[in-house]
Amino acid sequence: MNQYEGMFLLDNQVVRADYKAAKTVVLDVLKKHGGQVVTARRWDERRLAYPIKGRLRATYILTHFEAGPDAITGIRHDAELDERILRYLFLAVEGVPPTEIELSAAEGDDFAPPPPPADDAVDREESVEGGLPTQDGDIPEEDSVGEDGPVNLDDEEDA
Amino acid sequence: MAMKSASKPRAPLVPMGKKRCDDPRIDYKDLTYITKFMTPQAQIQSRRRTSFCAQCQRQLKQAVKRARHVGLLPFVG
Ligand SMILES: [Zn+2]
Numbered sequence: 001m002n003q004y005e006g007m008f009l010l011d012n013q014v015v016r017a018d019y020k021a022a023k024t025v026v027l028d029v030l031k032k033h034g035g036q037v038v039t040a041r042r043w044d045e046r047r048l049a050y051p052i053k054g055r056l057r058a059t060y061i062l063t064h065f066e067a068g069p070d071a072i073t074g075i076r077h078d079a080e081l082d083e084r085i086l087r088y089l090f091l092a093v094e095g096v097p098p099t100e101i102e103l104s105a106a107e108g109d110d111f112a113p114p115p116p117p118a119d120d121a122v123d124r125e126e127s128v129e130g131g132l133p134t135q136d137g138d139i140p141e142e143d144s145v146g147e148d149g150p151v152n153l154d155d156e157e158d159a
Numbered sequence: 160m161a162m163k164s165a166s167k168p169r170a171p172l173v174p175m176g177k178k179r180c181d182d183p184r185i186d187y188k189d190l191t192y193i194t195k196f197m198t199p200q201a202q203i204q205s206r207r208r209t210s211f212c213a214q215c216q217r218q219l220k221q222a223v224k225r226a227r228h229v230g231l232l233p234f235v236g
Contacts, residue, residue: 007188007229043188048230058230062188089187089229 001066005093006030007043008079009058009086012116015045019059019113025084026061033074035067038096039104045116052086057120059113064096064104180215187225190232197223201233 006026014022023040030037043062048055067075072090079088185193196209196219203223206216226232 009229046231049227049233050230052230060229087229089225091225 001036002069003038003064003066003093003095004035004072005091006063006065006075007089008061008063009048009052009088010061011053011055011084011086012045012057012059012120014084015059015113016115019111020109022059022084023061025082026063029075029078029082029085030063030065030067032078033067033071035065035071035075038064038066039100040064041100041104041107042111042113045113053083055086055120057116058086059116062100064093064100180211185215185218185222187222187229187231189222190226193219193222193226193232197232200235202235 008026010022010025014025019042023042027037027040040061040063043060045057045059047057052058076088076090079085187193196204196211198204203220206213209216209219211219223232227234
């Protein structure tokens with residue numbers, strides 16, 4: 001079993017309807033592939049630096065989990081296909097920071113965050129007409145050379 | 160180097176010769192820290208300016224790349 005940190009950007013429309021159900025989307029993907037979730041919490045809700053899948057804001061779910069070496073591929077695949085997950089990032093880590101365990105535990109089953117601001121959708125006409133970089137593949141990737149660090153699970157850009 | 164460059168002089172963030180990188184791991188989520196080493200145009204500052212060792216500069220670059228991937232930082236336009 002390897003230890004991973006996983007960040008998931010969730011569609012605020014799903015979060016707005018039911019935070020717990022939205023969080024479960026993430027947990028289910030991890031569990032489906034044998035991942036053992038150690039922590040999971042709402043890290044933030046924020047405006048995105050650039051639109052992702054037509055969204056201007058997202059809810060960030062930060063997780064730590066253990067999974068077999070082959071599990072990440074499946075998790076990544078499912079996260080990619082799930083339209084409620086706008087983006088994800090996995091890093092191999094050495095352990096779980098104590099603060100994460102505390103913060104995750106503090107987020108109990110009845111936790112309900114304030115509803116995300118409503119202005120999270122890219123203006124439809126703009127996104128259809130204007131060729132804005134709303135699709136993942138359109139984001140220019142720079143300085144992607146020579147990234148061979150020991151914890152490089154995130155180097156795939158979403159195709 | 161007789162002529163003064165038209166661009167703004169870029170003094171190192173710390174005095175020359177002093178490395179300011181004791182933290183071996185740079186967390187992509189720590190935007191307060193990361194953005195200290197970025198230009199207002201969201202570009203990574205040069206190693207000369209950050210005074211990072213090669214390893215830390217590389218980690219900074221990796222952290223910025225990760226932060227960009229998850230929409231925490233913009234790609235340079
Ligand atoms: Zn260093």
